[in-house]
């Protein structure tokens with residue numbers, strides 16, 4: 001039995017058991033706040049499916065699927081549930097490929113249909129008299145490209161799953177896998193049936209950030225196979241931090257709504273802040289809070305939760321050190337001044353982290369005037385320009401730095417085109433290996449060369465075929481600053497752009513062109529930041545995590561007011577009245593996004609929470625915060641109070 005599965009059963013756990021053991025099983029939606037033990041309940045539910053149905057599932061070669069948001073979360077759940085042969089834990093992309101990969105004939109039809117439709121669109125395009133010749137030339141070039149894709153795809157014997165779509169090579173990228181599988185689930189009753197028979201239970205964690213199309217596809221599966229299938233969502237609309245997330249999931253007839261009113265994570269003072277923030281949102285209030293045994297009796301932990309409203313004119317690092325020293329004294333807790341990892345620092349405004357850690361250029365390229373999907377994907381390394389293997393050369397350099405030949409070879413085996421079966425041509429094995437080694441050593445030097453840019457690195461990777469380059473990046477490289485002219489449609493790129501078509505819009509092209517001008521030396525610190533090897537972490541990297549002490553750094557001066565604006569949440573109510581009204585009618589906006597982000601950040605803390613808010617007018621802001629009711633007066637600390645201590 002796992003550690004989590006042995007914790008005390010809550011009412012929700014008992015309701016879940018009823019859903020799992022009902023005949024037929026009942027689909028459900030668990031909606032509960034932060035720290036309420038949703039992941040714990042999910043793990044218990046997995047164990048109960050195994051307990052109650054394991055034997056028959058084994059005989060039918062069935063498994064229960066658990067879909068998590070990140071690979072990190074998948075690993076955590078795998079560690080907690082010891083039944084690999086019965087539980088399939090993975091991210092949505094990986095699960096989708098698991099269920100679709102054997103439907104090769106359908107995949108080919110889908111790919112060819114999509115390419116043909118796009119080609120038809122290009123061919124039938126009518127240009128007005130004012131359209132420039134270069135636009136018409138581009139259309140012709142695109143037509144040629146899509147004809148080539150079509151020919152190549154029709155010859156591909158079978159399709160594989162890779163980072164970015166490459167139809168010539170039979171590779172389908174992340175976005176294509178999503179679209180393909182959603183298509184199969186929506187349009188192929190036989191496919192739905194096969195999926196349900198192989199996976200009679202599918203549980204989805206972090207459902208609020210699951211794409212709405214995925215939710216709809218699974219709902220169709222459930223509707224068809226209801227007599228022998230159970231779909232379960234675990235989520236919290238208030239913790240939706242991705243713009244493309246589904247948020248609140250509408251229950252279908254016959255589904256069970258399960259809630260968990262408890263919070264097991266946060267000390268009382270932190271829980272009060274969390275509840276006050278949430279009161280502004282959907283109003284859900286949690287009870288309980290962190291308890292610990294004192295002389296054998298369970299006692300609530302009071303902990304600490306404060307906001308420090310500080311001038312944005314001074315040195316931020318000095319201010320943070322002062323704040324930490326002050327907190328250590330006030331809380332009688334040396335943890336606040338211990339080395340960085342005793343305090344989890346969440347930098348809400350990433351430009352500060354980028355400047356401090358040495359990747360300000362990358363930040364600016366993919367943030368300033370960039371499409372929203374780039375801005376978000378930059379922070380956790382998921383948007384295509386930084387996700388493609390070429391820009392992920394840091395692990396290879398790191399392995400070479402450490403003399404870890406084994407790790408370096410593993411990376412190359414996966415991402416070096418010359419080591420792929422289809423790319424093996426071009427010299428004897430010893431010669432190829434020698435050339436790869438030479439290219440790797442050159443990369444190791446280049447990535448630290450102050451004169452080298454990302455263009456230098458990407459060109460090197462392309463010329464030596466050391467690591468796969470996304471075709472979009474190759475196109476950008478080929479055209480340099482004029483990349484905007486080559487805003488060619490790419491099915492994956494367009495989808496990747498999410499709401500704003502970031503793959504191929506002029507703003508996206510400009511961002512990629514700017515990115516290629518960045519110093520190569522920024523790659524290593526950026527990779528470290530995304531991997532959370534640095535004391536800073538993105539709020540996106542802390543989904544589902546918890547820490548004893550959390551320091552949230554917010555800087556009004558450097559906010560991106562279109563996405564987040566802390567003044568709107570931490571100010572007098574009137575400031576956000578219009579946003580509030582708009583939100584109630586279903587429009588997500590700066591205020592609601594900021595409120596949710598603050599909720600996620602604050603509720604990561606177990607015992608100590610400190611928010612550092614750097615503003616132009618600390619006195620007025622402090623007064624607003626008290627008026628907002630989120631922090632009581634005694635928990636709003638200004639510079640004069642810090643200085644007295």
Ligand SMILES: Nc1ncnc2c1ncn2[C@@H]1O[C@H](COP(=O)(O)OP(=O)(O)OP(=O)(O)O)[C@@H](O)[C@H]1O
Pocket residue numbers: 007008009010032033034035036037038039040041236239264265543544545603
């Ligand atoms: N039934 C329980 N009894 C005691 N402690 C519990 C129980 N369920 C969960 N916990 C504890 O509460 C904390 C939060 O649990 P968990 O991470 O499962 O919550 P969550 O709802 O998934 O959180 P979040 O939505 O914020 O990511 C963990 O420390 C966990 O061990």
